[in-house]
Amino acid sequence: MIDDTIAAIATAPGEAGISIIRISGSKAIDILDSIFKTKKEASIRDFSQRRLVYGHIVDREKNKILDEVLAVYMKAPYTYTKEDTVEINCHGGIVPTRNILELVLRKGARMADPGEFTKRAFLNGRIDLAQAEAVIDLIKAKTNKGFDVALSQLEGSISRNIKDIRDIILQTLAHLHVSIDYTEEDIEEITYPQLLSNMEIVKEKIKRLLDTSETGKIIREGLNTVIIGKPNVGKSSLLNALLKESRAIVTDIPGTTRDVIEENLSIRGIPLKIVDTAGIRDTDDIVERMGVERSKEFFNKADLVILVLDASEDLTKEDNEIIELINDRRAIVLLNKTDLPQRVKKEDLQKLLPNKKIIQISILQEKGLNEIEEEIVKMVYGGHIKEMDISFVTNVRHKNSLERAAKSIEEGLEAVKQELPYDLIEVDIKDCYDALGEITGDTVDDNIIDKIFANFCLGK
Known part of the structure; x- marks a missing residue:
């Protein structure tokens, strides 16, 4: 449970037409209500959510107007972070933006870490880790092709492929578990030919993803x-x-x-x-x-x-x-x-x-x-990928996980061909399952998660 409220400037630093201060967390709407003054002195809650409202940001302790703004609030869970979220659109100068952010922080929010809004979207289950990583690829895309690939990943193209493979593995593990633990029951055991067939399917699906990785890396990082x-x-x-x-x-x-x-x-x-x-x-x-x-x-x-x-x-x-x-x-x-x-x-x-x-x-x-x-x-x-395809493995971390998964399933296949005991085969299949889970964040270490989001910009 995340119980604090974070804030950051969501737009690029410097002078611009507007700046956006983003606030997310349980106190977000209360903070906005305490600093936002509408023309008719109404509370922000008197207006519909997702509606931009004209008014002023006011430091009530000093009785001072900080800027003329448009503000909007969005209630959980239908927000980017799945938390109550506020965005304040102020004039895009350094002074008003800084002053409003400082006021928001004084009212109970804390400064967000780099990528913390997207991290909360991940931790709150709105997106998985592969989709979260696609966000930064969208921002850094160098070409329309790179943007399209990143957008496809944000919408779940890689995640769906990984889920399909893990579903096959999970069913295989369930059959193996029954065959290992309930040998004396009148339950049909999985056979070596069935294991071989399932694992060959998994191997081929992983290979197809890996085949796109070199091209994907080029699209993401450049040649x-x-x-x-x-x-x-x-x-x-x-x-x-x-x-x-x-x-x-x-x-x-x-x-x-x-x-x-x-x-x-x-x-x-x-x-x-x-x-x-x-x-x-x-x-x-x-x-x-x-x-x-x-x-x-x-x-x-x-x-x-x-x-x-x-x-x-x-x-x-x-x-x-x-x-x-x-x-x-x-x-x-x-x-x-x-x-x-x-x-x-x-x-x-x-x-x-x-x-x-x-x-x-x-x-x-x-x-x-x-x-x-x-x-x-x-x-x-490379001749095996169509130029119009947008399903690529572009992330080195994903490629490394896929390579470990491929190695584990290959070792499992060898064990099946030798008809080794089921519990030995189970170890290799489980390793494959866990390696794939690292891509979507199901089995990834917290330190890796922190490292991934540390590469994001503030306010995203």
């Missing part, structure tokens, strides 16, 4: 992408073309880019954190050499490497060294300057990089850019 190549092959021109703006300086002088340039963009709903690097080559210029070293650091951390080569010149030693670097990396190779006479043939390059996608482009003539986007989309979705 770390680095553009590499020797100087003057068109790396900065490519960045400008993808951004559709002149972000990087482009000249015919090799070594123009001496440091990395970082930008964010969206390609068909996929967020990219893209880095244009200094050209990788041996140089006596100390500043350029430092840029080359930074380029190598970003290359080592990248999820996707885009190698740009100049098709109008023969491959150099530097080109070949970079080609060797990307052999075991997720990479796209671009043959640029195809508007000029070509010295590098795609088929010859493909022999050096048999497992890499090679795209012929001309940034000057804007040729091949759509093909680059299509290849990135294909890489991210």
Whole structure:
């Protein structure tokens, strides 16, 4: 039972059109009633809930009006937190917002911890832990696709999948329990083939969720992408073309880019954190050499490497060294300057990089850019996920729990195939059940819950 009342500013700090002070808890309406003065001196309770009411916030002890506001109250349990909730819409300046919050705190509320409103929604059973985590993903979404996925999770897409799997496991555990504890009763025991069938279904459902996790992580956090190549092959021109703006300086002088340039963009709903690097080559210029070293650091951390080569010149030693670097990396190779006479043939390059996608482009003539986007989309979705799907595992914590669940069910399956005693099999199945419960919060540790909500912003 949560018996205290919390308050916080629910809008972003700084100057704006309005600010919202949010109050939740058993004293929320009493606090509003004690500081809110309507035009006709009526109590806020004289007005219907969920209706914005015009009035003033008044510090009655000082007989001072703090601001002209609109206020609304909402009664439990039909609120975000399932508690009595109040929202005060005041002018969006720092002074009125701070003064009203301080008055609310003096009247008996305490300052909310980060994410405490959503935490109360979870603790009061309005949402589960996976849905609560989707709230912060909604706020931090970088693309429409990321927002749609987070909204789907907030509405329970992941939670429903987990519940379906746990229901199958629970039924299996119930049958196992009967078979272990009531062997002398005239009750039909579950057979090894039945166990095998149930557990194979669970294994497949967990696998389907895990298959979406890599794509989901990219949609949530972005694809770390680095553009590499020797100087003057068109790396900065490519960045400008993808951004559709002149972000990087482009000249015919090799070594123009001496440091990395970082930008964010969206390609068909996929967020990219893209880095244009200094050209990788041996140089006596100390500043350029430092840029080359930074380029190598970003290359080592990248999820996707885009190698740009100049098709109008023969491959150099530097080109070949970079080609060797990307052999075991997720990479796209671009043959640029195809508007000029070509010295590098795609088929010859493909022999050096048999497992890499090679795209012929001309940034000057804007040729091949759509093909680059299509290849990135294909890489991210991996062929087994539809681009229009919104059911993804985007959270690393969820992925880790699913991996533990998959390991437990795999060990249980092996025990079934060996027809080991039921009580040994039960342990593995129960571990799987608990691991999945961590995702929705049914079996998660309190310390993990606190850590999750500590990442939220104040007022949410």
